[in-house]
Amino acid sequence: MASRTADTTRSDAAAGPPTRPGGRSARVRTAVHRAVIELLAQAPAEQLTMPVIAARAGVHPTTVYRRWASLGDLLSAVAESRFTDDLVVPDTGSLRGDLRRWAADVATDLTDPETLAIIRAALGTSTEGGCACIGERRTQLGSMLDRERDRGGAVPTVDRAADMLMGPIYFRALFTERPGGADWARELADTLVDHCTQPQPSPA
Amino acid sequence: MASRTADTTRSDAAAGPPTRPGGRSARVRTAVHRAVIELLAQAPAEQLTMPVIAARAGVHPTTVYRRWASLGDLLSAVAESRFTDDLVVPDTGSLRGDLRRWAADVATDLTDPETLAIIRAALGTSTEGGCACIGERRTQLGSMLDRERDRGGAVPTVDRAADMLMGPIYFRALFTERPGGADWARELADTLVDHCTQPQPSPA
DNA sequence: GCATTATTGCAGCGATCGTTGCGTTGGTGC
DNA sequence: GCACCAACGCAACGATCGCTGCAATAATGC
The missing domain is CATH 1.10.357.10 (Tetracycline Repressor, domain 2)
Structure with missing residues (x-):
């Protein structure tokens, strides 16, 4: 884990970050996080899949697949946000x-x-x-x-x-x-x- | 087995399942447990499914489905056996x-x-x-x-x-x-x- | 040994998963 | 307001999962 030199490639003054923390994105993230929490409280984690989460959140499964790389990433994000x-x-x-x-x-x-x-x-x-x-x-x-x-x-x-x-x-x-x-x-x-x-x- | 024999001092005290703890069943269980341990050491638990376990253990997926009700039961059994x-x-x-x-x-x-x-x-x-x-x-x-x-x-x-x-x-x-x-x-x-x-x- | 039967293997089937291409919506900056 | 483009919805596809018939194998009791 060698420490890289000072990286200046991030957050340039001119070019803004390509992300877009807009209103809809925030709503989707909140809905998905809430769906994960609710589903985990009901069924064991074994039955927790991306399509089920998407259906519960009221969003399309494609959205969940594209925003979170894997189920583990999604769960880590939910945990981090929660705590x-x-x-x-x-x-x-x-x-x-x-x-x-x-x-x-x-x-x-x-x-x-x-x-x-x-x-x-x-x-x-x-x-x-x-x-x-x-x-x-x-x-x-x-x-x-x-x-x-x-x-x-x-x-x-x-x-x-x-x-x-x-x-x-x-x-x-x-x-x-x-x-x-x-x-x-x-x-x-x-x-x-x-x-x-x-x-x-x-x-x- | 219509008649009850007098001395049924079979090894049912601490041998294992009361049904038929034969040699093949024991081999299958050992192989499946070993497969679970090896697969968990390589890939995250998210990718652990019944067919994958069966393939690694060299048994048919049907066998795994019939002997263990769910993946959670199998994991609990592996953990209990291990510890x-x-x-x-x-x-x-x-x-x-x-x-x-x-x-x-x-x-x-x-x-x-x-x-x-x-x-x-x-x-x-x-x-x-x-x-x-x-x-x-x-x-x-x-x-x-x-x-x-x-x-x-x-x-x-x-x-x-x-x-x-x-x-x-x-x-x-x-x-x-x-x-x-x-x-x-x-x-x-x-x-x-x-x-x-x-x-x-x-x-x- | 031999019959019994629990256990496993096999083939195949619906259902669901995970992905991809493309059109549409809506947030962001001007 | 308007243009731009990131983010989302939609439809379709291959792949895999989980399950269920039936046949074959081998462990158990006599």
Whole structure:
């Protein structure tokens, strides 16, 4: 993955990007995303095909085929769109309060069957589908830790915080039938904060 | 079979399906399972269909359709078979040693791309596919904790141990491109053991 | 061995999928 | 308003999927 030199071929001043984020395109994308979410909530991902999605969205199958290269790409896009909308990072003034509220929000969000279905499908089809689901969550976690560090407090690394918070929350939601509740998630945050000053495992 | 024989001590306890576990059926099942694993390691799960599996396994597609109701059932069966084979529960004499070795084994196992692909696919297709992947792991965890409890030691609950060990390990393996290594997993076990006597979050 | 029957192979069929060429709609800039 | 062109709808096609008859094979019990 060699880093290329500064690429100036993108977004020239004169020539605008060939895309067209017009009103109809936005409507189609919204309709297709909604159709994917609704269908995943009803039937298993095995029966999710492009024509079925198109019919549910009220658009022609050709449109879906042309706009999204594969079903995996579509699912990744749906997941990314779904998990980047609500970016309300808590700011309670203390790391403990922020993490408690954030963990409770994440755990509560994963209670929704539709949300779970999207994550399952995105994980199943494309390899990078998982990253699309949690990328924004990890950024939120990092911003809260940075804020505490600016206040002069001792904070764990982002990796360790993700391990101790997102790890149990997502694991329970995906692999067990009974996901953890908000109280349980808050106690996860307490556990992390109580031990964040101790020697931490370094990621291998 | 009109008359009931006296001693029907056939191997129906843990042999397999009660119908006819003959040599050919076993060969077909093995071949199909192997084909699923190999195909998942090569192409994304999206391209995994019954005829493709059958061709790879060297059997007729009809056979696959008749033996497994759906692709989700087949994937769950493959996952369950894959994760119930190696049942080597560590017994080092101490809870810390057991958990350290067990966590390292689990983390190392999830390094294999084939294993990851099976879990992803099983999670994506059927809802209960996730349970088929981790059911045995959880049992192993419980047996190690029971052993320590019999020795008189203080042990965390199975839920908490699963949260702190399986949570981070599976989360990193599934949602990030860089899964945790054996050393990192051992330190997870250390963290759990060091805090197992403190007040524990009760599952919600 | 021999009969029984579960299991597999085979051929073929509707249905659906994924793609392509072309005409039409509608967003964008003037 | 008007022209331009990206985006969408439409129709048709080959390919593949999923299923169902019936025949052949081989595992099981006697």
